[in-house]
Amino acid sequence: MAEAATELLTTADGRPLKAALAAAQSRAKRRAFLLVLPLLLFVLLTFLVPIGYMLKRSVEHDGFSSSAPALDAWFTENPGFDPANPPEEAYAALVSDLARMQVEKTTGMAGTRINYTVPGTISLFKQGAREAKDLVAPFKESLLALDPEWGKPALWRGMSAASSPYTAEFYQVASDRKLTDDGWARGGDKDRIYLYLFFKTFLISGLITVICLLIAFPVSHLLATLPMAKSSLLMILVLLPFWTSLLVRTTSWIALLQEQGIVNDLLVGIGLISEDGRLTMMYNMTGTIVAMTHVLLPFMILPLYSVMRVIPPSYARAARSLGATSWTTFRRVYLPQTLPGIAAGSLLVFILAVGYYITPALVGGADGQLISNLISFHMSKSNWSLAAAIAGMLLVAILLLYWLYDRLIGIDRLKLG
């Protein structure tokens, strides 16, 4: 009997049963995989590839390295050179590269790359490239006679770093650091902006998330508990602005809240404030928070509503009948059951708020700027690498928050609808 048990089971055509089963299952698996393949490709092409490309952009820029081969070679051979006093061979390499840039029309590209860390370089390069073929040895003297800026240690530090296409310099700039004659250092008080804006962006996004939650919670509860007919009507009121263009909603808030706007007119009309005492609620932080809260509110209401709708009212009734006060019932019974909805809504609103751009641009005024407005500025000035570095830092911060969220609350408790 023992022998029979170890004997392999086979199918009718003699193949081992195990192998036949595995083959049949792998076919089914392949088919299933083919079904999700379009989605996988879509995610890959529209999401992962662009993000990867962006991150690559933030550490890669070959504008200088590809157009200055002689200087690249020199920097490779002399990694420990003194930026304050580069030797004649370095200047000779620079002049030959400048002459080459003029012929190949790469001056703008090379100058732009150096200009990212040493402002004022593009015109320096253009002038140098125009004159390069007429310069004679010793090149150090003739180039410095053309413009003493060529001897700046910061410029040589910048060129040395840019002679490799890979660099962390954009992250330095995005952390408010500046390339000086003595190397990278913290920027002056008048120039530091990025870290402050990061901090402010997260603070404002957090505030907007909390306000959204405070407003959305009672609304969602009402939506979830009202009879169907009434709640559908209310739901339309929630969704209608959701379907309206973002720009229309933002400009409506301008019409409402500006100094000569409807709310101020009303307050002056009923005598609450005087004509001179009109409130400034637009083109500042208040305007940004109000408009963004409104725009993002549906993203909080919808997940909350979907969670609240399926909480059986009998739980609360049971708690009350067992002697709990209404506050205890809410705190111990109802609120914990809505947590997945709160978590999902808050995550959605916060992440959307962190990347918000057009609303702060239109209603933000002087102090309502967020980090995305600077990303957009650098995009429009075709400094894509710096924009990518700022965006990369934003991405890392979000991923960090996501990780924290997963550790504290657990991502499996998320309920998006």
Add this chain to the structure above:
Amino acid sequence: MKKTLILTTALVSLGFAANADVTVMSWGGAYGAAQTEAHVKPWAAATGNAAVMVDADNPAQPIKAMVEAGNVTVDVASLEYADAVRLCDEGVLEPIDAAMLTPAPDGTPAIDDFFPGAVTECGVSTDTWANVYAYDTTKFPEGAAPTTAADFFDLAKFPGKRGLRKGAKAVLEFALMADGVAPADVYATLDTPEGVDRAFAKLDTIKADVVWWEAGAQAPQLLADGEVVMTTAYNGRIFGAAIEEGKPFQIVWDGQLYENELYVVPKGAPNKDLAMDFIKFATSTEGLRAQASHISYGPPRKSANAEKLMYKDGKTEMGPHLPTSPENMTNSLLTSSDFWVDHDSELNERFQAWLSQ
């Protein structure tokens, strides 16, 4: 059925390709329409070639992408000055021979007839627009109205909020000119740390009363809503609001910055020779005047500003509204793209930091 479909598609696309000889890419809107009416249609009628106008948000981006991909479908594009210079430096544009341009009616060579800076290595200017400031005439009666750049910063004499574009470019130069710096010295001043401090110090005097705008359409809107009593704006926007919509806006032609807009030919344009002929036609004295009769951006040639020019409505004289009219240019400054390519990032960081203080 399938064969017929393929055949007709091929024929249609063939016919299409043969018809659309020259493709011009511009900014759309009122601006693109003006160039269609003033340049594209008359050129097609005069030469018998077909020409089409296509729109882009900013033609510089698609042009660069096309040349890099080696698939250029545009023959002529309208670019901002800074982009035209940058793309020319990057080798994306064809050089244009200034000698081939149409001379002035009196025979003056084109290069002497164009304003300084209007013809570059790769581009020929079609119009000049300006960053001006305008005020609401109902707020300031005749005789007590602002007339100089300094008045914009005079809160005692002209109380009320100001609108300014949220960005360093044009704002810093304007502040320096209002502070008494002669236009010729503005960029030299701004190139020094003390000069930058001086510009920000001037802006400090009105900082608490400024409403910052970002999109071009916001400026006339702020003025119309009474949110501000005066604001900087693109002159075409104020013209549109004042002439087309009858708003009580008045431009102050003092301390403004002007900039050129150029036609360029991307490298590898499918019809390069026709494109050059189109540019020659469009940037002639008459071609430039035709465009300026549709939109209040000035023709950048002396000969084109010599005679009276009427708006397309037939009753508005364009002269007082154009940035290129001699009486409007007494204290004005050509924006230096060289300065801004060098210092845009640096000064914008300082500007944003200043805003948030």
